[in-house]
Amino acid sequence: MRPATLFEAVRYFSDLDTCHAYMRKIKWPDGVATCPECGSDRIGKITTRQMFRCKDCRKQFSYKVGTIFEDSPLGLDKWFVAVWCIANCKNGISSHELGRAIGVTQKTAWFMLHRIREAMKTGTFRNQIGGDYAKVHRSC
Numbered sequence: 001m002r003p004a005t006l007f008e009a010v011r012y013f014s015d016l017d018t019c020h021a022y023m024r025k026i027k028w029p030d031g032v033a034t035c036p037e038c039g040s041d042r043i044g045k046i047t048t049r050q051m052f053r054c055k056d057c058r059k060q061f062s063y064k065v066g067t068i069f070e071d072s073p074l075g076l077d078k079w080f081v082a083v084w085c086i087a088n089c090k091n092g093i094s095s096h097e098l099g100r101a102i103g104v105t106q107k108t109a110w111f112m113l114h115r116i117r118e119a120m121k122t123g124t125f126r127n128q129i130g131g132d133y134a135k136v137h138r139s140c
């Protein structure tokens, strides 16, 4: 299923499992989870917290590590709606609309849109949230 409207996107990404499945595909396109610290692929999942732990260096990390979402307290459910908007709303979206849709202030929504646009422009979005942005979005 591919969300066609902002309302559908909000509903679609409100399922954290959906968000995590996306992040997994973006972060580890070949399906092998690796440690951001030492590169080991011996990764264990801490299921209760959606966190991972490296069995070699014991580093704990979340899906957000190494992405443009890393230092943000906002949930992936909100971030993915913002990404969806930028990828799908042909006429653009205002920070007011986005803020209302995901329940954050206009200022926060502006910051999110700005960060995503910047990352897409400089290519860091591709590099940081994954090798194949376009593919991920075609399959949503």
Ligand SMILES: [Zn+2]
Binding pocket: 035, 036, 037, 038, 039, 040, 054, 055, 056, 057, 058, 059
């Ligand atoms: Zn490690």
